[in-house]
Amino acid sequence: MKLLKFLLRYFPPGLALEYTQGGNVKTKMIDLLDLDAETNIEMLAESIRSSEPVITECVMDQLVETLKKLQTKVCNTGVKRYYKYKSLQTHLLPLTNVAFDKLGKRCLTGSYDRTCKVWDIESGKELLTLEGHKNVVYAVSFNDPPSDKIVTGSFDKTASVWCSQTGNCLATMRGHDAEVVIAKFSPTQTKIATGSIDATCKIFHIETSEEVGTLMGHRAEVISLHYSNNGNEIITGSFDGTIAIWDTRTLRQTGVLKGHHAGISNCLYNFDGSLIASSSLDQTAKIWDARRNSCLATLSGHKDEVLDLAFNYAGQKLATASSDTTARVWDTRSSFESLRIMSGHTEEVSKVCFSPNGHHLLTASLDKTSRLWSVDSGYCLQTLSGHRDDVFACAFSYNGDTIVTASKDNSCFIWR
Template identity: 25%
Template sequence: MSAYTNEIQKKPVTVARHIMRGHTGWVRGIVHPPGGRRIITCSSDGSLRLWDLESGTQMGDNWRDKGDDGDDGDQVFAIALSPVGDVVASGSYDGTVRLWDIEKGKVITKWKGHTKRVRSLCWSSDGEQVVSGYHHGAVIVWDVKTEKSVLGPFETGHEHVLAVICSPDTTKIATGGFNEHAIKIWGTKTGELLSTIKHDSHVSSLAWTSNGKKLISGSQDGLIRIFHTATWQQIAILEGHQDVVLAISLCSNDRLLASASWDTTARLWNLETNLPVGPPPLQHQEFVECVAFSTDGKLLVTGSADHDAYLWDIHAILNDAGFQDLLSSPDKVYSAP
């Protein structure tokens, strides 16, 4: 048993409100549709599933779609929610990007431009484009209305594209990946490389603040770095994780960050001080693969290699830690409901 494990076991443990069980593979992605009452998860078991957050139970049947080989679903590595919140994009092992109607749980359309394993996805803030990152280093920009590729596939230089995200003004795409220690910034219309931001290890997760002024990365070395987008200079490092930071999620007010790591924890960060919130991390039994805030920031869901998804009461955690105001907008005073 490691010294780190001993340290964790001595600290108080925060308990998940619900554990959502049903997937038979790693939970790879999570999105929160509008309303705050449901989530959608995707898994390497080949399914997407809709869950009720009040009860922690699955709603309806598994969402599956046959692959080109006729199999009933393929491993799903990533999902991303449209800005309106009515459609979810998924990326699969067979290289297909699918758009799903959330209310029907059915595929609207399929795009095939990658040959294998779509590892990362994002929507543009205007909802007009979806960007997909491929296991072998290429990126494609898809037009949602025409259902055609408008850019790419273009090679990024990453061996595997583990993270892709559009800037809030839709003019740039940031990518991170394996075997190249950097974030790369690309022009959305041309695919031109605009900037390279060096790291000490590979970049596995990315988040852009809603005002576009900061870009945040999670890396293999367990560090979270914050960059000012006007200069691409590093302005902060968040330290605490002991292994790769595989996913990060920003609260909608840009004041609170959640991170998920292969050190079996998820952590909360105060982005006004760049310090952790409260002493105990959110402890899991296996790798934490994904993390996502609800729209109001009061709930957090994590997905794990143990096949389960976990619901955490962030409102209560912040109250206990004395950070209630982190759920308010920066110019407003928080008041509990």
């Protein structure tokens, strides 16, 4: 074996070793989720060397410098002031969803006008209009990291896959009996999974458009789904108040998480797949042990429906958004305590997401603003205002240097 180079993954932090073995180039990823400002880089480098034979003494200085670069990037707690860079007057009818590509160079908008549009972040220009759906385009996303394909889910009961460079429709997936409200690429990027008002989730081959199988078991709408990192499992959240766990290889249900007393609004795996988090209209969120299918904690404190949630990159913190006008940050390692309450919005908080490095929190609200918060202090660092109607979506780019906010006023703002 011969080491060729080190490659960095900033968020979540990791180090990739690219090397040759038997004439083939291979890559091994080492997750460094516990990397922080207190980490002794020399000791970390020595630990990595002791477990990786491909790393020799002659590259140790390079390894140390590479890890220091990663530490500097990940542990940067500096507060960036965002300014409105572009206003995208996107569609004639209200927006439904937005999404960045992996590098934050393009974003997608879905709309009630039955189209999805692709935008260039730098210029603010419309690159493509994806036309073909016969009803509302509700779900939109890229296949990251290559971002060469786009999936759209529509109220016309179908999902479509498109080339992100040409806008050509590559495949249309049919079979649902009601609106498709969520559509996601598998980690292998060979399949997509869709969730529908018909209470099912379906998996399709992208290349052939053929249905692999239907995941049946919920008694109400499936409004959330999330793949495990290796793609071998999917969790689905439903208005029936349960989260189902499915094996994507056998298409069998392997578990059902019960305990919520109202519909599920979202459900997620953390990065390493050890935890599942769920939010519910019953005013709580729950943390589940993904391996034992058991509830570890019920996160109580919100005084109204919990509408959204997000893990930080390490899965050590969870953020929740609520109709009670607040967002909260919770510990997910041991105590499951409420660490911070973000108060300041005057209407429902509908969306929440961590910055890539986990130091800041972004919220979207019906009070026509989005806000940036310090996770450490809970203080509002900046209010992003200017929209004329509800802000229903917000997102960071991969590097955290750009924010997009989307509003019912039919516009998207790009903040830099």
